[in-house]
Amino acid sequence: MEFEKHIQDTCEHLEELVSLMGGHLSKDLDSISTLEEVLTSVVNENDEEATSGARYLIAVYLGEIVISEAGGEWIKSTISNNMALSIDNQQSFPLEAVEEFIRNPKNGQLEFFAKGLISANRI
Structure with a gap:
């Protein structure tokens, strides 16, 4: 319950x-x-602390969008040290998707991540 809060x-x-x-x-x-x-x-401001904070906030929000569309829940990953989304016992990693966007930003990249998870779990 505390984690959900x-x-x-x-x-x-x-x-x-x-x-x-x-x-x-x-x-x-x-x-x-x-x-x-x-x-x-935020990335264009070249402030590592702000980028790190934004990375986390945006990853959580991205994960919540996926959960609202496809179901699932947040878990502590059994694969990495990060939190992950668990949908039908499959783990997905919004934090890594956001990190990839920071390293190589492409418009639509986060949407592609989310829509891929949603469509895979609506079948």
Whole structure:
């Protein structure tokens, strides 16, 4: 229960930050482009601490979008030290998807990650 509260608080914090920037987030696929825009602007500031914080916030929010569309839950990964999404006993890693975006940003990359998980788990 405490972990679920942490996830909820993390999402609310990011929603507030994006609102202060003039944007809007909701836990649906349409918000992924906003997540990419926010992450790109933070990365372009060349502030490692801000990028690290944004990486985590955005990964959690991305995971929550997937959960809202396809179900699943957050778990501590049995594969890596990171938290992961578990959908039908398959682990997925939003944090790694966001890290890849930071290293090599491409528009639509996070949406591709989310839609791939959602479509694979709707079948």
